[in-house]
Amino acid sequence: xxxxxxxxxxxxxxxxxxxxxxxxIEDSPTMYWSGNNNQIYKALVQLLNEGLVANQIQHQESxxxxxxxxxxxxxxxxxxxxxxxxxxxxxFKNAFLVQLAWAVQLSNEELHDLLLRYESMIxxxxxxxxxxxxxxxxxxxxxxxxxxxxxxxxxNLLSFYQNELAWVQGMREELNKRNSE
Amino acid sequence: xxxxxxxxxxxxxxxxxxxxxxxxIEDSPTMYWSGNNNQIYKALVQLLNEGLVANQIQHQESxxxxxxxxxxxxxxxxxxxxxxxxxxxxxFKNAFLVQLAWAVQLSNEELHDLLLRYESMIxxxxxxxxxxxxxxxxxxxxxxxxxxxxxxxxxNLLSFYQNELAWVQGMREELNKRNSE
DNA sequence: ACGAGCATGTAACGGGTTACATGATTGA
DNA sequence: TCAATCATGTAACCCGTTACATGCTCGT
Numbered sequence: 001x002x003x004x005x006x007x008x009x010x011x012x013x014x015x016x017x018x019x020x021x022x023x024x025i026e027d028s029p030t031m032y033w034s035g036n037n038n039q040i041y042k043a044l045v046q047l048l049n050e051g052l053v054a055n056q057i058q059h060q061e062s063x064x065x066x067x068x069x070x071x072x073x074x075x076x077x078x079x080x081x082x083x084x085x086x087x088x089x090x091x092f093k094n095a096f097l098v099q100l101a102w103a104v105q106l107s108n109e110e111l112h113d114l115l116l117r118y119e120s121m122i123x124x125x126x127x128x129x130x131x132x133x134x135x136x137x138x139x140x141x142x143x144x145x146x147x148x149x150x151x152x153x154x155x156n157l158l159s160f161y162q163n164e165l166a167w168v169q170g171m172r173e174e175l176n177k178r179n180s181e
Numbered sequence: 182x183x184x185x186x187x188x189x190x191x192x193x194x195x196x197x198x199x200x201x202x203x204x205x206i207e208d209s210p211t212m213y214w215s216g217n218n219n220q221i222y223k224a225l226v227q228l229l230n231e232g233l234v235a236n237q238i239q240h241q242e243s244x245x246x247x248x249x250x251x252x253x254x255x256x257x258x259x260x261x262x263x264x265x266x267x268x269x270x271x272x273f274k275n276a277f278l279v280q281l282a283w284a285v286q287l288s289n290e291e292l293h294d295l296l297l298r299y300e301s302m303i304x305x306x307x308x309x310x311x312x313x314x315x316x317x318x319x320x321x322x323x324x325x326x327x328x329x330x331x332x333x334x335x336x337n338l339l340s341f342y343q344n345e346l347a348w349v350q351g352m353r354e355e356l357n358k359r360n361s362e
Numbered sequence: 363a364c365g366a367g368c369a370t371g372t373a374a375c376g377g378g379t380t381a382c383a384t385g386a387t388t389g390a
Numbered sequence: 391t392c393a394a395t396c397a398t399g400t401a402a403c404c405c406g407t408t409a410c411a412t413g414c415t416c417g418t
Contacts, residue, residue, distance in 0.1 A: 001279065002403090002405085003279075003406090005278050005280075009279065009283040011282060012283060016189060017368095017369075017370090018309070018369080018370070019368065019369050020369090022369095022381075028277045028323060030275075030279060030282060032273075032274045032275075034274060034404080034406075034407065034408090036406070036407060037370075037372090037374075038371085038373090038405065038406080038407080038408090039370065039405080039407090040293070041370070041371060041372095042371095047271060052300075060369095062368070064368065064413075064414065064415095065370095066368085066369060066370080067369090067370085074376040079283060080286060082280070083280055083283050083284055083286070083287065083295075084291055084295060085280075086298065087276070087277040087280060087295070087298060087299045087302060088277060089302055089303070089306050090273065090274065090275040090276070090277060090278040090303075090345065091272070091273070091275070091276075092213075092271065092272070092273055092338075092341050093213045093271065093272040094211075094271040094272070094337070095182035095268070095269040095272075096212075096268040096269060096271060097334050097337060097338070097417075098182065098186065098187050098190065098212055099182075099263070099264055099268060100297065100330060100333070100334055101190060101211060101263050101330070101331065101334060102190040102193060102260060102353075103264055103330060104323070104324070104326055104330060105264070106264065106265065110265055114264075114265060117267065117268060118268045118335065121268060121270055122271075123268070125241075125270050130376080133381095135278040142285070143285070144250040145285055146285040148355075148356075149281060149282070149284065149285060149360070152281070152352050152355075153278050153282060153346065156224045156275070156278060156348050157273075157278070159344055159348055160273050160341075160344065162340065163336055163340055164271065164337075165310050165345040167333075167336065167337050167340055174329075174333075175329075178243035178329070181256075183377085183391070184378090198396095198397075199397080199398070199399090200396065200397050200398075214378080215378075215379065215380095217378075217379060217380075218397095218398075218399065218400090218402090219378080219379080219380090219400080220377080220379090222399060222400095223399095233415095241397095246394085246397080247397060247398085247400095248397090248398085275400095279372090313367065339409085345395090
């Protein structure tokens, strides 16, 4: 999936400049891109060329002028098409598992320590995501249905980290049991 | 994390040719790379230049000669270093959540259908991973500890899909309840 | 005086993917 | 005869990241 649909979605909510989109994407736990300029400004040009968005230059005194992008009717129908299209399978790449795969060579202490470090990283990440969600500036709340959907999206993200936490804690316990036997 | 460590890990288990590594990586649920030639042959050249692996050409009658790579002592100590190093946080990118974010515009039927399709894709993926694990040709079983670790790795992968399944099923149920109210 | 925020853009690079290229053998 | 398997490699391309570049304003 390309970032263009993410941008198209945001613009279907409200018009925005590249700079605003960048910040929204940066802060969004769901939209997993880093929010770098390169991608966003390029994507906007492409969307413009395809006629899916339009822009309007807004001059401002005492700050640089900005290009406000808004979605066109064509953009809306393209977005709808995409939303009902075949979902992609989620991408889950866990480098830690590859690391663990060759951890036989470690002592029990080293292995235990490695698991603890992973656990604490996941925990930090969980808190960070919760924080992002709680602040949740950039989320439309136009009706109860939208609220429900966005809630479920947050729940999904959190459950991912919780699942990971439960797994690593389980593994640590089993290891301890094995070692004390 | 680069694929070089994955390859180094495999070679710490047993020597192999690029072609064999390709197949192992393709079939491995944990090593998430596609297993394309470009990456593997390039990585092997780099590992060779760094002195972490060595190769030996094996001529065969009635099939092309192959280069058998094996890990060096330097490679082993580099691998150990990496294994005890700071883990990375897992990468979880779910395009479906971005799609869902703009699903307010859908009818209840369309939304329900979308969720069902996602559920069936996850389910397929879960079965596929289970199959891969069950076949599990490419997994070292040198001792009970290694078996335990590899078991836990498989468990992690499966729990990811199971968690995703539980989430989507929960969402479907809640939606039905809401609609019947 | 300096850094942060607003605002737009470009350059360089790395990782990863598909597809192409070659060539022998084996089984349907 | 056609496709698959063994075996190595290259080319073209896309996506995404960091870093660079510019310039104005506002608060400390």
